[in-house]
Amino acid sequence: MAATSTAGNFGGKKTVRIVVAGDQGTGKSSLIISVATESFPEHVQPVVPPSRLPSDFYPDRVPITIIDTSSSTEHRNKLSAELKQADIIVLTYACDRPTTLERVSSYWLPELRRLELKVPVIVVGCKLDLRDEQQVSLEQVMSPIMQQFREIETCIECSALKQIQVPEVFYYAQKAVLHPTAPLFDQETQSLQSRCVRALKRIFILCDHDKDGTLSNAELNDFQVKCFNAPLQPTEIAGVKKVVQEKMPEGVNDCGLTLSGFLFLHALFIEKGRLETTWTVLRKFGYDNDIKLRDDLIPITSKRAPDQSMELTSEAVDFLKGLFEMFDVDNDGALRTAELDDLFSTAPESPWTENPYKDAAEKNVLGGLSLNGFLSEWSLMTLLDPSSSLANLVYIGYTGNPMSAFLTTRKRRVDRKRQQTQRNVFQCYVFGSKNSGKSALLDSLVSRPFSDRYTPTTDGCYAANVFEMPGLIKKTLIMKEIPEDDVKQILSNKESLAPCDVAVFVYDSSDESSWKRTSNLLLDVATHGEMSGFEVPCLIVSAKDDLGPHPMAILDSTRVSQDMGILTPIPVSMKLGELNNVFRRIIKAAERPHLSIPETEAGKHRKHYRQLVNRSLMFVSVGAAVAVVGLAAYKVYSARKNSSN
Template identity: 60%
Template sequence: MQGDSSAATAVSRRWTTVRVVVVGDPATGKSSLISAAATDTFPETVSPVLPPTVLPAEYYPDGIPVTIIDTSSSLEDKSKVEEELQRADALVLTYACDQPETLVNLQNYWLPEIRRLKVTVPVIVVGCMLDLRDEHFPINLERMMGPIMQQFNEIETCIECSAANLVEVSEVFYYAQKAVLHPTAPLFDQESQTLKPRCIRAMKRIFILSDLDKDSVLNDSELNHFQVKCFNAPLNPNETEDVKRVVRDNLPKGINHLGLTLDGFLYLHSLFIAKGRLETTWTVLREFGYNDDLELLKEKLPVPSAKAPDQSVELTTEALDFLKGIFSLFDSNKDGALEDFELDELFSTAPESPWDEDPYKDSMERTELGNVTLSGFLSQWDLMTLLDPPQSLAYLLYLGYTGDLSRAFRVTRKRSLDFKKQHTDRRVFQCFLFGPKNAGKSALLTSFVGRPFQDNYTLTNNQCYTVNTVDQLQASGNEKTLLLHEIQERDVKELLSCNNSLAACDVAVFVYDSSDEYSLKRASKLLMEVARKGEDSGYSVPCLLIATKNDLNLYPMAIKDSEMVCQVMKINAPIRVSVKEKHMNNIFQKIVTTAQQCHLSVPETEHGRNKKRYQQLVNRSLILASVGAAVAIIAMAAYRAYAGRKSNSNRSV
């Protein structure tokens, strides 16, 4: 495997120039270095600070020009230097080979200062004026810089040069450009001399995609196909044998009788990087769609977008069938659930598991042993697709989805149109769960994914989700996915401040503690606020009132008060549940049914009724005005016809 001009083509799509900023102590040769690189001659005199200098594209194999920014070392210009550091693609940090104190200052001031400014670009450490170093005191650059590079891993490479003798001058900016276009840091751990985990994961996925016959080996034909795809040039038989011989001599398990194994494939790329041929590995990665963070370029994925706020994105049957196949493939003991190691292996071709952090952590159903069920697995994908379609599509690709990407997702119909048609074809519903503190929201969420009830109340710090499938009672086998999204009481005001805040909500549930009169009052107020927001924004949603802790003693007027709230708001009577006693009253099926019957159980406020009456009055007035205008027009036309006939009659006489 070897690179050619295709590497330059892949890079040129992303960069028009590489901006290299040169910084360092006074009199360390910054300006002389830049001038010598630009003119290929040593300047007898040089300005204290040079203007921006461009090294043209033809200087470099990648065909990308380099813009070099010289900087002042005076304290008066410190703010200007900081500004340039923030705009840099790469830094050249200089010290003078004949002035050891400048190297000390590099370690004690410049590198910490770069970190303080949160500049995270690659750094090339350059020793200038090599010709002035005393030959009686030779320095081992690797031994001298090794500890510094371990302390500051942003250092990409170190090099010493002489502008006076034109030694290694052009190489300085070649290395700087290369560090930007083909960075080492995402791929390789310099200390351990091994590929980094994300690089291994990306290369494993590329290997699997290139293994056309799926026998876990790249044979000669597959190797050649891979070479043509990435480098636009085939491997001749001798080159193929050379590649395999290198692997066999250094890593016997990297080759078997069929061809190159995954271990051998990874070894080759580790070897390329160790020898400084990072452009080879980066060409492969970019051909397969990876960016510098070793993630697929989401902006290039054909993700359908919801054109209206009340539309959402769902997985299609085709994508769900693929995911069911993946689940079965990694369920090694065929027990219908994935253990943690199986789930880790399933995501081993992705940058990392997408579900280790909020909002996905702890959101899906697991068995008593903590394993992931198929319904939990598919529901979690529904959650990720609803919240972040680009990420969901990217992870389908990480897992090896090769179907038509345009057919993996579907965009739902507008919910406002569903309301008018009194029907929805959505498969995934999002429920906003409102309620005061200690009302039982969290218990409801955890019960939805089969986790046991906890007596000790723990305040939820963030908005959180649980997700699961719900089998509708009236249509056995007709499964829907329900997302319960807990909204903390303190976050309601901020949520409702956005005009489209309820557009993503298919059904709103208001939870209160049936033993606490104040809890019902708070839930009722929240119901009123949400109903009012829906009326004003045009995104009214069906609502349910849920009385939790039905195992406790109700306060005296609990039933009457709650039913009165529902009558006034014109929604269904409260649903009473006890999570502790596991008396759930089919609550989740009822939530889905309410979401499906989106035109029912929509609350009305007095404000809304007045608004509706006013609109009806306006409509009647417009109708009457239209009828009056039509009558007037008809009368005018009749009068003109009559006048015309009378006039004709008079002329005849």
């Protein structure tokens, strides 16, 4: 494997902006003029104008803009502004003034951190020709500083007067931007970064055409041609294998180069400073500087109406089912943590370790994710973050047309008008008073054991599961818990109910005050739906049925449901596991989006008023039509009368 220095995609960088900073008199301006003119200036102004090195100045063929700065107090704001626009910062000190080197670590590097700059730094000693030969070596001085400040990419000494290593300063600076070390290699542990390993593993699998776990000579040659536009000679392939075998015997076997050998080679390139080799490979396979696939390779359209959503197609679901079987190595019908980590080992990270995905799906007693749980997590991710869902599909091996993995659902308002829906994934918002049983309802959806302990939900959390409906049709129900204190803020957005297929209102049936608070939430949501045009079917769930229902709460909730034109409350006890088929009833309500839509008194009055207005307009229209017909008849009659005379 060998890289050829050619122009290419450098994480989207079309130019490199280098800002030179440091104490006054350390040689900043002379260094810039020297590289631009290849000569030492006799007279130098305090701050030179921006200089530009053309694209053909260095092999990567990316132009460079170099910005000089002043360290004086009156120019501090301008200095900060320039530093914040830098792709890389060159910090200078004077080799003949040790105090300026001390200032690099005592002032300049802490100042860059104070400004929260996340760009690499190169420390440059200028005036090398004046350096005292008795001074300690650069490596000895800089090693502890580089240990403390990991943002330092490299350090180098130069002389503008003698033209010693001047071009190298800006070559290393450009290289640090186009081929950064930090995303690839952990200097502290001296090993490849996790995300780099994951990307290289995916590339290895993609290049292993016969799927035998090794790269044969032919596959290695194809890889070389794809990445570097040049074939490998048989002697070169033998040389590569020999290097690997000497250092890592398991890196090569009779069939070819193994994954461990492939990773070892890249670690070796990086250790030898040939980062451009690994970066060329990554970029040829579509990775950016964050070692994620470029946005243009994840073509998810964001042009969706607020009441439209994304779902996995049957093609994508079939792919995921096959993948589930492949990684369920112990054939127990579930993916344990290690198996799931292995499945996502070619993605930048496992996507379900944090909320809202963590614990959002059904698991078995050993913590394994069932097939339904696995597919539910994918449905949830596709609903909430289609771009991330598609990216992860591609990371784990989906090779079909990306646009064939997802479909955009019909608008929910159209579903209501047509009195049917084509959706396979339904999102249910769960409202209710505090301690009413909302979280317990979500836990029941994913078969989590009931807990008497009350823990307030501060953030909206999710639960998802797959249900088989009549006709062997599978539907996914995703439930989102809405904390009581968040409802007012959520409903301040006109489109807040647009993504919702059905709203469920949970109250503690043993507590009359719980019902009163929940009924107010129902009224608020129903009013919002009427006013925004995003009406949703609503159901009432009477929770904690095992505690003995409060008579007034039961009577009033039944009366309210009848007055609003929705189904009577569904009694459940999560503690006893008596769920009264609540989840399938929620799905049925979502499947018939024109039913169970609550009507408020104000809404009824508005509807009645519109009917009266429409009726009046109809009478006016009919009256006008009669008048027109009468006038026409009179004209005909008059004409006949005149002709008879």
